[in-house]
Amino acid sequence: MSETKQLIVGVDVGGSKINAVLADADGHIEARSSADTLADEGPEAVIGRIVEAISQLISGVEVTGIGIGSAGSYDAERGAVSFSPNMPGWHNIPLRDIIQREFGLPTCLQNDCTLAALGEHRFGAGVGVDNLVYVGLGTGIGGGIIADGQVYTGTSGAAGEIGHMIIDVNGSPCKCGSYGCWENFASGRAVAQEAVRQMEAGVPTAIRRYAGRDVNKVTAQTVFQAAQDGDYIAHEIISRTAYYVGVGLVNVVNIFNPELILIGGGLSKMGSLLLDHAIEVVRERAFGISAKAVRIELAQLGDDVVALGAVALVLQKKCGTDEGE
Ligand SMILES: [Zn+2]
Structure with a gap:
């Protein structure tokens, strides 16, 4: 033009x-x-x-x-x-x-x-999709919402803080001041913290080796590497994380009834190891009509x-x- x-x-x-x-x-x-x-x-x-x-x-x-x-x-x-x-x-x-x-x-x-x-909606996996939610599973968890083809930002521009939906009312304190938020269960930080907890409890796991035997160097990435190489504990931690990713997604699906959920952020690099189990939880636990309508896929635009x-x-x-x- x-x-x-x-x-x-x-x-x-x-x-x-x-x-x-x-x-x-x-x-x-x-x-x-x-x-x-x-x-x-x-x-x-x-x-x-x-x-x-x-x-x-x-x-x-x-x-x-x-x-x-x-x-x-x-x-x-x-x-x-x-x-x-x-x-x-x-x-x-x-x-x-x-x-x-x-x-x-x-x-x-x-x-x-x-x-x-908005980026995925205009240029990536969400082109032509009017109702989508982007879920960024990084160190924390963030979200972005496209509703009826428009960005939804809420009254104060703060909509989409899905990482702080409460999963456990009696859960551990969150950075936001609340307790038991989704990102305490399903973020990169949560993966690393759970691995450190197990290591400090003396549970035998190869994660230690991937982190150069330094607890401070344990990240979601090191846990993922150990899991890929067959470490049982690392696998368990990711499986538990995938379950909680699914639990949060059930809420997202029930609230928004989106056509598409796009998963991005560092944890999305775990691919099917994380997503398959999470999608299973959505199929089992979300409202049938919404669970049937939604596709849950990896975001396309990367970094x-x-x-x-x-x-x-x-x-x-x-x-x-x-x-x-
Ligand atoms: Zn929070």
């Missing part, structure tokens, strides 16, 4: 990495830049690295807008990151306006998992899902205080 190719910058500001892409309106990535977030150095240093990543992409090209995805909660009206659990010092940082002023380009900000849903979702956000022209058209 347009005379010249439209190019957009999408940035994913994560707790450990900043991933920026330059993409066209079809989601084809033309260039990329990335940096370690080094969140401990505080907001000013991180913003400097975001600006640097964007600068690298836009020098010499015409860009129509910048989209940014960030973890944590944000103030939709002010385009500010109100709080980000993995980024110390991020309280009410008006990131959208800072970037907009720096580059003089329309800039949008949105929660990262909401953008992941670029949030950055491409940010590109899609700019294409929707929902950039708050846009000055561009």
